[in-house]
Structures are given as C-alpha cells and as structure tokens.
Amino acid sequence: MGTNLETFIESTQSVASAAVLKKLFLTAIAEEGYENVVFARANNRRLVSVPWSEFPTGYLDTYRAEEWDRIDPVVQRAPSARGPFRWTDTQPRSGFNKQEKTFFEQCRELGVHSGITIPIRGIGNEVDLISLSLRTQDRLPPDRTTHIYMLSVQYWLKYCELTDRREQETVALTSQELECLRWCKEGKTNWEIGEILHISEKTVEFHLSNGMRKLGAANRITAVIIGIKRGLIPL
Structure with missing residues (x-):
C-alpha cells in the first residue's frame, strides 16, 4: 500500500x-x-x-x-x-x-x-x-x-x-548509537533493542538520546531518516 x-x-x-x-x-x-x-x-x-x-x-x-x-x-x-x-x-x-x-x-x-x-x-x-x-x-x-x-x-x-537551508555537518556516532538506530529503523521498541543487544532498556534510551542530539533530531524517526540520508544507516 x-x-x-x-x-x-x-x-x-x-x-x-x-x-x-x-x-x-x-x-x-x-x-x-x-x-x-x-x-x-x-x-x-x-x-x-x-x-x-x-x-x-x-x-x-x-x-x-x-x-x-x-x-x-x-x-x-x-x-x-x-x-x-x-x-x-x-x-x-x-x-x-x-x-x-x-x-x-x-x-x-x-x-x-x-x-x-x-x-x-x-x-x-x-x-x-x-x-x-x-x-x-x-x-x-x-x-x-x-x-x-x-x-x-x-x-x-x-x-x-x-x-541550502541546513548545513550538512559531519556527525560521529558511536557503534552502539548506530546499532540502536538501525534497530529503530526495523520498528523495534527500546525493550526489544535491549534484548537483542543484551543491554538494559535505560542504556538503549541513553544511546538513542545521544544519537538524536548529535543528529539534531527531535525524535527517533527523524534521527533514522537523517542517518539513512547521511549514509550512517543502510537502507
């Protein structure tokens, strides 16, 4: 659809x-x-x-x-x-x-x-x-x-x-921030991501919050799109 x-x-x-x-x-x-x-x-x-x-x-x-x-x-x-x-x-x-x-x-x-x-x-x-x-x-x-x-x-x-309304700054995400965002792209919840990566739900929230801040995103969906666009997250 x-x-x-x-x-x-x-x-x-x-x-x-x-x-x-x-x-x-x-x-x-x-x-x-x-x-x-x-x-x-x-x-x-x-x-x-x-x-x-x-x-x-x-x-x-x-x-x-x-x-x-x-x-x-x-x-x-x-x-x-x-x-x-x-x-x-x-x-x-x-x-x-x-x-x-x-x-x-x-x-x-x-x-x-x-x-x-x-x-x-x-x-x-x-x-x-x-x-x-x-x-x-x-x-x-x-x-x-x-x-x-x-x-x-x-x-x-x-x-x-x-x-040219938004500068494309170079952003360096940690491997765990990237991994959490990649699983967000797959529609996983914070709890599910924690189970997959063997970390706590609070740790997932921490990595996602840092990733969103670095990318200038207000939420995880926007962060995922920006990550895809900048080649940080594979399609």
Whole structure:
C-alpha cells in the first residue's frame, strides 16, 4: 500500500531540483489517499511563509485574507508538538470554541478537511509544517502516520539540501548509537533493542538520546531518516 519508504528515499537521492522533488513527494502522498498538501513555515504561532501548496482554488487566498493562522488550532499546536498529529487531536477537552468551529466549517466548505500535520524543526525558532488533507467528505485513509511522517521528513531534508537551508555537518556516532538506530529503523521498541543487544532498556534510551542530539533530531524517526540520508544507516 502506497510508496515504499526505501524506494522514495532512493528516488530522491539524485534529484537536482526542488520542483522534481515536490512532484515525487506529491505522488507519494496521493498514493496514501490525500488530495491536499501544503508546505508552510510558522514562527511564534503565525505563518511566515508558504513555499508551496496544493489546495482547491481560492482556499489559500481566503486563509491569508482572513488571517486564519491567528485561530487555526493546527498552527497554534505546532510549536509544542513533538511529532505528527491529526487535526482532531487539537481539540481541547472542553471542545473547540465558536470561532474555531466556524473556521473548520469554512475550511470544509472550501474543500479542506480531515487533515494530518507533520511539524519539523526549522532554522532558529521556525517550525516547518507539512499538512495533508482531503477535499471531499469520504472515508479517511488508513492510519499510516509513521510512514507519512518518514516520507515528509525525507522530503524536508532533501529540500533543505537543495535550498541550502541546513548545513550538512559531519556527525560521529558511536557503534552502539548506530546499532540502536538501525534497530529503530526495523520498528523495534527500546525493550526489544535491549534484548537483542543484551543491554538494559535505560542504556538503549541513553544511546538513542545521544544519537538524536548529535543528529539534531527531535525524535527517533527523524534521527533514522537523517542517518539513512547521511549514509550512517543502510537502507
């Protein structure tokens, strides 16, 4: 189902332009069942730019004119989110307020609903957002959050490389840090990795934490993608 992650990574390795990279990413996302995609940047809970988007005609113009980012729960949630989240996850226990409910209703009328957002730490205090959503009221795609997250992180890393937004520093990981990340790639839990390597779960957490810090990754999934891209972790 959908694009194989390793195939996607391999197909983007030799890409020389952001336009070709975007096309590959949109194809992969479409295969996951999503029709709308936007790549945006936020700072201090406001959008500062939208490098590109694939929305129904008129949606982005309306969003900007109404300054919806001031009330958009997705934009407000992004700075504190540590991983991907569905738009429904932004609803507080007390429910959305009237303004937020109206916002989501207007989005649905314009062909944007049932979304998932991948926040990625950008430069400084910026948060880069990749959001996917549907255009028509239909059955939601299967929950493939982790897979979509990894596709998005790979897109972002390659985009940064092409646009010189992120320096590719030389990173030296220890053999145990690399081994733990390699087993993360295989979907193993910290406990399972500990059993395989004959070390404690806390030691696994220690090595993974160090590896993530060295790679500048907010979580293990991002660390794995960066490790693959830099040739530290084999496909």
